[in-house]
Amino acid sequence: MKVAELSNPVKSDWFADQGLRLDASPYVAGSMKTKKLLEQLPKTEPLARLTVGHNGGIFNGPMFRRVYLTDPEHSVPFLGTKDMMAADLTGLPRLRKSDAESSTLSYLQLKPGMTLISCSGFNAGRRAYVRPDMSDCWSSQDTLKVEPDPEKIKSGYLYAFLLSKFGESLVRGSVYGSAVKHIEPHHIAGLPVPRLGMKLEGQIHDLVEECARLRAEFQSSSVSATKDLFTSVGLPDLIDVRWHQQERDLGFEVPSVGSASLRALNFAPRAQRLVEKLGSVRGRSLGSICEGGSLRTGARFKRIDSDSEHGIRLVGQRQSFWLRPEGRWISEAHAPDDIRLQNETILIAARGTLGENEVYSRSILVTGSWLKHAYSQDYVRVVSGDSDVPGAYLFAFFRSEAAFRALRSFSVGGKQQEYHPRFLRELPVPLASPAARARIAATVRHAYKCRDQADVLEDRALALLTTAIEEAVG
Structure with a gap:
C-alpha cells in the first residue's frame, strides 16, 4: 500500500489540477510531486x-x-x-x-x-x-x-x-x-x-536514435543468421515454413505407436514431415549435442523477495522476450544455483498453452549483460556440450519457425503444456560446415552486442536528462 509522504503532503488545490479526481493514484504515485518539481x-x-x-x-x-x-x-x-x-x-x-x-x-x-x-x-x-x-x-x-x-x-x-x-x-x-x-x-x-x-536535447536525441538503430540491427542480424543456417545446410525452404498454408491435420493414421505417447499431436503429419526434413541433412540429435552440457528445466524453488541493492532480478517467461526485463527482485541466497546461467545458454519457454501468439516454445539466448539476471524454472536450459557447436549457432536454429513448430509437436500435458523428454532429446539439429557454423555464431554474437550497446546508450540518454533536470531545480 502506498501512502502520501509527510514531507510532501497532498494539498487541497491539487484536486482541481487533477479534475477533482478522488482516487489516490495521482496523489500518492508521485505524479503531482513531479508536476510541482517541473514547475x-x-x-x-x-x-x-x-x-x-x-x-x-x-x-x-x-x-x-x-x-x-x-x-x-x-x-x-x-x-x-x-x-x-x-x-x-x-x-x-x-x-x-x-x-x-x-x-x-x-x-x-x-x-x-x-x-x-x-x-x-x-x-x-x-x-x-x-x-x-x-x-x-x-x-x-x-x-x-x-x-x-x-x-x-x-x-x-x-x-x-x-x-x-x-x-x-x-x-x-x-x-x-x-x-x-x-x-x-x-x-x-x-x-x-x-x-x-537545443544542444542537450540534440545530444539525448542522438543517443536514442543510435539506440533504435542498434536494436533494428539486432533484429536484422538475428534473422540473417537463421537464414544463413538453413541455406548453408541445404534447407532453404525452411526459412519460411508457411505452416498454415500446408494441409491441416484433420485426420491421419499412425502405422505403429509405442508406449512413449498416444497423443495425436505428437504424430501430426505436418510436424512429422518437418522433423524428417530436419533429419534429412547432416546433423545430430539435440540430446547428443547437449551431452556434457545441459538439457533440462530449472529447479523449483520458493521466491524470497528482496530489494535491488541486495537481491537479483528474476526474469520469467514473458518478460524474457522484452527489450528490457522488469522482473521481481529475489534473494539469491535462498535460490538454487541454476538460476544463474553460463554464457550462451539457450532458454526455451517450457510451460504454457498452444496459442499462436504465446511464448511457449519460443527461445532466447542468454549472453552479455543478461548473464547478470536470474531465470525461473520455466525454461528448458540448453547448453551445448560440444565446443564445435556453440550456443550462438544453436540459437540461430531455435529461433526459427521450423524449430518452434517441431517443439510444439512434442507437447504433453493438459491445459499447461510441457515437452516430452524423449522427443526433445531426439530433435534433429542440422549442422552446417565448421566455417559456416563459425560465421553464423559470429552473426548472432554481433546481434547481441548491438542489443547490449543499445541499452548502454539508452541509459546514458536517461542519465543526461535526469541530471539536467535535477540540477536545474536544485
Missing part, C-alpha cells in the same frame, strides 16, 4: 503543443474487428501492447492488409520516432520507441501514439523524457480505472515537457 524549471511546454499528425499527434484508434492472415502479401505486422515491448518482432500476428490500409485504420501505421504508450490493461503506461524497422507495422487501439513535431522537438528527446522517472510518474498518474486501466489522449495532452536547450 520550477525555466521552461516547460504541454505535450500537445509539441506533437503533430492525426488528432493533433496524440491518438489511439477505434475498436475494430481484427481479421488475421498469415500470407505476407495480404497482411501487415500488427503490434499490440505486449508486442511493443518485444526485442524480436519476427513472430508478430498479421492483420489483413486491405483493412489496415483502409481510410478507417491507415493512420495506425507506425512512423519511426513515435513514442508508444500502452493505454489499456493491467500494465497501462508502458512506453516504447518506434525503431526504423517498425515502419511497416500497424498498432492496436490499445496503444497511444505520440507523434512529435520535428520543427518543435526532437523525437528521441521526447521519448527519453517520457521514459524517464519523471515521465513514468506523469504517465502512470494519468491512468484511470480499477479492474481495467485506461489512458486516453486528453489525459496526457497537458503533461509538462521540460525544455533543456
Whole structure:
C-alpha cells in the first residue's frame, strides 16, 4: 500500500489540477510531486503543443474487428501492447492488409520516432520507441501514439523524457480505472515537457536514435543468421515454413505407436514431415549435442523477495522476450544455483498453452549483460556440450519457425503444456560446415552486442536528462 509522504503532503488545490479526481493514484504515485518539481524549471511546454499528425499527434484508434492472415502479401505486422515491448518482432500476428490500409485504420501505421504508450490493461503506461524497422507495422487501439513535431522537438528527446522517472510518474498518474486501466489522449495532452536547450536535447536525441538503430540491427542480424543456417545446410525452404498454408491435420493414421505417447499431436503429419526434413541433412540429435552440457528445466524453488541493492532480478517467461526485463527482485541466497546461467545458454519457454501468439516454445539466448539476471524454472536450459557447436549457432536454429513448430509437436500435458523428454532429446539439429557454423555464431554474437550497446546508450540518454533536470531545480 502506498501512502502520501509527510514531507510532501497532498494539498487541497491539487484536486482541481487533477479534475477533482478522488482516487489516490495521482496523489500518492508521485505524479503531482513531479508536476510541482517541473514547475520550477525555466521552461516547460504541454505535450500537445509539441506533437503533430492525426488528432493533433496524440491518438489511439477505434475498436475494430481484427481479421488475421498469415500470407505476407495480404497482411501487415500488427503490434499490440505486449508486442511493443518485444526485442524480436519476427513472430508478430498479421492483420489483413486491405483493412489496415483502409481510410478507417491507415493512420495506425507506425512512423519511426513515435513514442508508444500502452493505454489499456493491467500494465497501462508502458512506453516504447518506434525503431526504423517498425515502419511497416500497424498498432492496436490499445496503444497511444505520440507523434512529435520535428520543427518543435526532437523525437528521441521526447521519448527519453517520457521514459524517464519523471515521465513514468506523469504517465502512470494519468491512468484511470480499477479492474481495467485506461489512458486516453486528453489525459496526457497537458503533461509538462521540460525544455533543456537545443544542444542537450540534440545530444539525448542522438543517443536514442543510435539506440533504435542498434536494436533494428539486432533484429536484422538475428534473422540473417537463421537464414544463413538453413541455406548453408541445404534447407532453404525452411526459412519460411508457411505452416498454415500446408494441409491441416484433420485426420491421419499412425502405422505403429509405442508406449512413449498416444497423443495425436505428437504424430501430426505436418510436424512429422518437418522433423524428417530436419533429419534429412547432416546433423545430430539435440540430446547428443547437449551431452556434457545441459538439457533440462530449472529447479523449483520458493521466491524470497528482496530489494535491488541486495537481491537479483528474476526474469520469467514473458518478460524474457522484452527489450528490457522488469522482473521481481529475489534473494539469491535462498535460490538454487541454476538460476544463474553460463554464457550462451539457450532458454526455451517450457510451460504454457498452444496459442499462436504465446511464448511457449519460443527461445532466447542468454549472453552479455543478461548473464547478470536470474531465470525461473520455466525454461528448458540448453547448453551445448560440444565446443564445435556453440550456443550462438544453436540459437540461430531455435529461433526459427521450423524449430518452434517441431517443439510444439512434442507437447504433453493438459491445459499447461510441457515437452516430452524423449522427443526433445531426439530433435534433429542440422549442422552446417565448421566455417559456416563459425560465421553464423559470429552473426548472432554481433546481434547481441548491438542489443547490449543499445541499452548502454539508452541509459546514458536517461542519465543526461535526469541530471539536467535535477540540477536545474536544485
